[in-house]
Amino acid sequence: MEHARPPSELSLEGNSVSRADAWKRWRKQFHLSLKASGVHKEEGSVQASLLINLIGTEGFDVYETFKFSNDTEKDDVTVLLKKFDEYFGVKPNVTLARYNFYMRNQEGGESIDQYVTALKLLSKTCEFKTLEEEFIRDRIVCGIKNTIVRDRLLRTDDLTMDKAIKICKVDEVSADSSRVLQESRGASAGPVRVDAVGARGGAGPRAARSPAACGPGWREAPAASFQFICVQYLSQVRRSVCYLGRLSCGLSAVLCVSKLWSFCKNVSST
Structure with a gap:
């Protein structure tokens, strides 16, 4: 060619x-x-x-x-x-080659495939002969970073090199899936909104989008960070959302219902 x-x-x-x-x-x-x-x-x-x-x-x-x-x-x-x-002088130094093999641990960020490839390359000059796969299996058990997976490998009967690699790969896939799921949940997480509570069966109308739209029920909260609250709506949905301890008004102001309940009653009665 x-x-x-x-x-x-x-x-x-x-x-x-x-x-x-x-x-x-x-x-x-x-x-x-x-x-x-x-x-x-x-x-x-x-x-x-x-x-x-x-x-x-x-x-x-x-x-x-x-x-x-x-x-x-x-x-x-x-x-x-x-x-x-x-x-x-290509005659291999078997003692040195085996030392390098036995001292090779999995590095941070290194996948099991990369680690096994490195072990196989190191074993070529170790003259393990028919015991090569057994020694690689042992090095995987001793050298992987995840101690939980190591315990599982130690408890596995008739553990072979291929079986050890498969167990480590399953753990990698599971860890990657969990990480992606947590990241997606973190990206979609946000304050609990009153509208969502109302959709689950909470009483009363949806929170208004502005003080003017809500009417006389709107009062300015005593804490500046609360912006505005709809007192009439809070009093109606309190039992539905109090177990959450937090809710969001139409202006996305995050409020604690438990702390505001007394304030709501006082303003509502005026």
């Missing part, structure tokens, strides 16, 4: 371990590029030339240090790859 994407140039920053990891990553990307482009079917000399061409300046400097028995080895991609492996 002509449009296969080649690997980026090899970057050799950091210590020897970092450089070895960078080479192993580049090596895998190079092989994938060969297959995607169809060059893996070409002669070894073509593949060797492509390797030197794509590896970049830093990688080419390493290539320049190699010693070959004859010119044929320079055109043998297998020989080149072996020499790069020897140069970077």
